[in-house]
Structure formats: structure tokens, C-alpha cells
Amino acid sequence: MIVNKFLYSSKYAPYVFVLPFILSFFIFFFYPIISTCIMSFQDVVGVGQNKFIGLKNYKDLLNVHFYTAVWNSVRYCFWTLLLLIPIPIVLAVFLNSKALVAKKFFRATIFMPAITSVVVAGIVFRLIFGETPGAPLNTILGVFGINPIEWLRNENTAMPLLVLLAMWRWTGINIIYFLSGLQNIPTELYESAEIDGANVFNKFRYVTVPLLKPIIIYVLTISIYGGLSMFTESFVFWQNHSQNDSGLTIVGYLYQQGFENGNLGFASATGLVLLLIVITLNLFQLKFFGIFKKEDA
Incomplete structure (x- = not known):
């Protein structure tokens, strides 16, 4: 009786309904972040045996392997942004066209890689781009001498292999995002543009792209995070031991130090630096392209 009274109370019931989220937030998000911050200043030996070592873990990050990992992650992020925003927009426009035949077939085909396990996709790519003369792609190249x-x-x-795998896997998802935005653009705007003499390119530039801006900003934001935090694709290709660290990423370096070398304090510092980089880049792009940019009156 008391429980029912508590649940049906207009004063307390809202808190009961949001309690699961609050608990999960503090247990699985807030506490791990605070714990990571503390460990980043420690030499993690064991439970109750950790000792504070100040900024040593952060000073140790100033090494060639970490620089290479950051450079690889930034390059990967740059190329995925350059390819996985414009290309899906154009493809989404084609898939949204009334003149296109078999829309559902093409949409399903393009989206299919998104529901494929990245581990399975990585293994297939490893087989295709094998090193032996009998590998599929090398066999094709051999035909041409x-x-x-x-x-x-x-x-x-x-x-290029990492970017190609990202293109194959994520193009379909981004197309879905842009398709949802395109279908919310009133057709009257395109009709008005046609009356004013706008051609296909002008309609795309002055109607489609501006009205897709919120979707573009959203895709840009999640793509920056996804690009800098990429790990599984690289791990499937090289198991974190690529030639001259050519496939090493920031998260891969974190994995090396934390799980392979057992240096959890150093790995925590690496993770916090990655978090800082992601937040900085996203705040920068939101300032100049997104919600923080003041629109002209």
C-alpha cells in the first residue's frame, strides 16, 4: 500500500522512473571516469597497493609510439570525414529520387554491411587483401602482370585498407541519416526553386545542403568520435602489431599498455588524452559549424 502510494504520487513518481537511468549513469559512466582520472596519476599495482606518481604517466606519453598512434587516428578520422559525409549525401539524394527504380532493393543492399560484424568483415578483407600470390586481389593483379x-x-x-573497410561498413548508416533528413524537406521548396529557374545543382546547393545541416552536424560529431576511437578494424588486421606501427591507433595503444603490458595507470592517462582530443575537436567544429554558431538574422 505504501509502495503504491509512493509510485502514484505526483511528487515522488518522476524520481522513481528516472532512478534506473541515474543509477546506471553513476555506476557505468560517472564512476569509471572518476576512477580513470585517479588511476592516471597512479602506478596501478593491485587493490590497495596503488601509489601516486604525479604526472609521470602523462610525461611518458611523450614517445614516438604514442605520436604515431595519434597521427594514424587523426589521418583515419580525416579521410573518413572527407569520404563518409559527401558520398552518402549524394547517394541519399539518388535513393530519395522518385525516378529511381527498385529503391528498396538498393537501400537494403547498401545498408547490409552495417549489420555485418566488423570482426567478420575484417577477416574477409584480410582474405581478399592477402599477401600470397593466390589471394583474390593479388590473383586479379597477376592477370595484368x-x-x-x-x-x-x-x-x-x-x-587505405582501414578507410576502405570504414567506407564499406558505414556508408549505409550515414545514408539512412541523410535520407531521414531529405524526406522531411518539403517538396514545395524544390518546386519554388524550379520556378525561379534553379537547376539540379542549384537545388542541391541552396535547398538540400542547408536544410540537411542539422543531420550533417550530427554525422560530423559522431564521425569524429568514431574515427578517433577506432580499434576493432585495426586489431582484426594486425592484432595491434603492424609494420612500423602503420596501423596503430590511440585506442590500440591504450590496449597495448593496459592489457598487454599491464600498465593500467599509463593506459588511463592515454584514455583521458583521447577524451580531451575528441572533446576539443567536437567543440571546435560545433563552434564554427554547429549549434554554437550564431546564425545571421
Whole structure:
């Protein structure tokens, strides 16, 4: 009786309904962040045996392996942003066209990679881009007289492979985002633009892109995070031991130090630096392109 009275109370019931979220937030998000911040200043030995070492973990980050990991993650993020925003927008416009035949088939086909396990996709890519002459792609190159390429051991092909896998996997998801935005644009705007003499490119530039701005900002924000936190794709390709660290990412370096070397304090510092980089870049782009930008009156 008391429980029912408490649940049906207009004063206390709202707190009861939000309690699961509050508890999960503090247990699985807030507490791990605070714990990570503390461990980043410690030499983590064991429970009750950790000792504070000041900024040593952060000073130790100033090494060539970490610089390489940051550079690889930034390059990967740059190329995925450059390709995974414009291309899905254009494809979404085509898929939203009334003149396109078999829309559902093309939408399903393009979205299919998104529901495929990234581990499975990575293994398939490893087989396709194998190093032996009998690997599928090297076999095709051999038909044209091109010598076999060691795709995964070549520093020049490591990043293109990662970006290609990202393109294959995430293009469909971004298309869905942009399709949802396109379907909310009133057709009257396009009709008015046609009356004013606008061609296809002008309608795309002055109607489609401006009205897709909220979706573009959203995709840009999650893509920055996704690009800088990429780990699984690289791990499937090289198990975190690529040639001259050509496939090493920030999260991969964190994994190396925290789980392979057992240096959890150093790994915590690495994670916090990654968090700082992601927040800084997203605040920067939101300031100049997103919600923090003051629109002209």
C-alpha cells in the first residue's frame, strides 16, 4: 500500500522512473571516469597497493609510439570525414529520387554491411587483401602482370585498407541519416526553386545542403568520435602489431599498455588524452559549424 502510494504520487513518481537511468549513469559512466582520472596519476599495482606518481604517466606519453598512434587516428578520422559525409549525401539524394527504380532493393543492399560484424568483415578483407600470390586481389593483379602486393605489411597501403573497410561498413548508416533528413524537406521548396529557374545543382546547393545541416552536424560529431576511437578494424588486421606501427591507433595503444603490458595507470592517462582530443575537436567544429554558431538574422 505504501509502495503504491509512493509510485502514484505526483511528487515522488518522476524520481522513481528516472532512478534506473541515474543509477546506471553513476555506476557505468560517472564512476569509471572518476576512477580513470585517479588511476592516471597512479602506478596501478593491485587493490590497495596503488601509489601516486604525479604526472609521470602523462610525461611518458611523450614517445614516438604514442605520436604515431595519434597521427594514424587523426589521418583515419580525416579521410573518413572527407569520404563518409559527401558520398552518402549524394547517394541519399539518388535513393530519395522518385525516378529511381527498385529503391528498396538498393537501400537494403547498401545498408547490409552495417549489420555485418566488423570482426567478420575484417577477416574477409584480410582474405581478399592477402599477401600470397593466390589471394583474390593479388590473383586479379597477376592477370595484368602486376606483382603480388603485401597489403597488410606495406605502410603505404595500411591506411587505405582501414578507410576502405570504414567506407564499406558505414556508408549505409550515414545514408539512412541523410535520407531521414531529405524526406522531411518539403517538396514545395524544390518546386519554388524550379520556378525561379534553379537547376539540379542549384537545388542541391541552396535547398538540400542547408536544410540537411542539422543531420550533417550530427554525422560530423559522431564521425569524429568514431574515427578517433577506432580499434576493432585495426586489431582484426594486425592484432595491434603492424609494420612500423602503420596501423596503430590511440585506442590500440591504450590496449597495448593496459592489457598487454599491464600498465593500467599509463593506459588511463592515454584514455583521458583521447577524451580531451575528441572533446576539443567536437567543440571546435560545433563552434564554427554547429549549434554554437550564431546564425545571421
